Amino acid sequence: MELDILFEDGEALVIDKPGGLPLDRPRAGGPCLEDHLDDLKLGFQRAPSPVHRLDRDTSGCLLLARNPKALKRFSAAFEQRLAEKRYIGIVAGEVAEEEGTIALSLSKVSTAKDGWRMIPARKGKPAVTHWRKLDSRDGLTLVEFRPETGRTHQIRVHAASGLGVPLLGDPVYGSGKGAGRTMLHAAGLTVPRGEKPPIVAVSPMPADFTALGFADHDAG
Template identity: 55%
Template sequence: MWEKYVLFIDGEAIVIDKPAGLAVHPGSRTRESLEDYLHHFRFGFQRTPLPVHRLDRDTSGCLLLARNPKAHKRFQRAFEDKKVSKTYVAVLDGVPETQAGIIDMPLGKVSSAEEGWRMIHDPRGRPSVSHWKMADVRDGRAVIVFSPETGRTHQIRVHASAGLGIPISGDPVYGAGRGPMLLHALSIRVERDGKPPVEATAPLPPTFVQAGFGDVRL
């Protein structure tokens, strides 16, 4: 049954379609995580594959796993050297005034006892850049394809809510939180020296279908 989550596999990499609602790593409030299931993705190897990057618990889609420690280090360097390209698709609770653009908004982390932690626009924070374009509009909600240059925590979510001024539908932290969060890691491409790239695209998840966006052309 675990094969159905696999989008790409070779001797050093696996890309899985992570379901929404499953955290990549355990935390104080999330006992269950992807780590509980990684042994199912050995597929004949003795080593358990390890995630190279993270997706938010409520974000579905492409997640890269490395099948050995050397590959894990190479893929981490690929992220650092900007040899990884990713796209995300999101449904917003409104429609931007323009069709496309670039959001250049550094982010910093804040925390309070009342609201917990979140990321905010902070001129002294870490550089964060996202390209975006509108793919469709339905019932007053826009479908946006984001192509981030950087990979900051909650980057797409904050760039939507604070950069575009319109939160992602269902976002419990930066939006109204009504319904599931409609954010999906659509594709990933990792360049490799002397080998074909690791490349995968994840189909739109059931939450998009149920919300009426399952047939959007991206």
């Protein structure tokens, strides 16, 4: 598996993570991003480290830091909400409004039967997602999501509980039907770096999105 590189300089790489590739080794074994980190040294002594997380199914822009100093600085930019993230997702239903903001705090719950998941909860951690409708066809809607916060499963829960329609293919917050994975793609990432030019990366729409009849939309 060749990983496409969307941005590269002396301290950062942004790769186009394929959907279905987890960052960490699954308990049951199998491929993960760790297998590729040595190949991503690209002449550097150190292997790069992921700065943030994308779910296993989520494809698109993933920032890797090429040294510990950069990792610390980029991680701080994410924590301070300075990183701009743009996602596109296909939701399993029609969305009536054109755009809006979902502010639902999230909390983690765990049961022996179902494992863990995130739920909207007043006492949870604040989570805010801005969204707008891009296109709809055949009972599905293409939505742009711009999360302000970076909670686990934030967009997935906000789609299901805030928009009222889960992401297509989501096995936890939806029916899991209609697609081979949860249809969420990290389409754009901008990370400021003070005096230096920002890290800017854009990932094209994946083939499984276009196969459903959706075309790439610019980030206007």
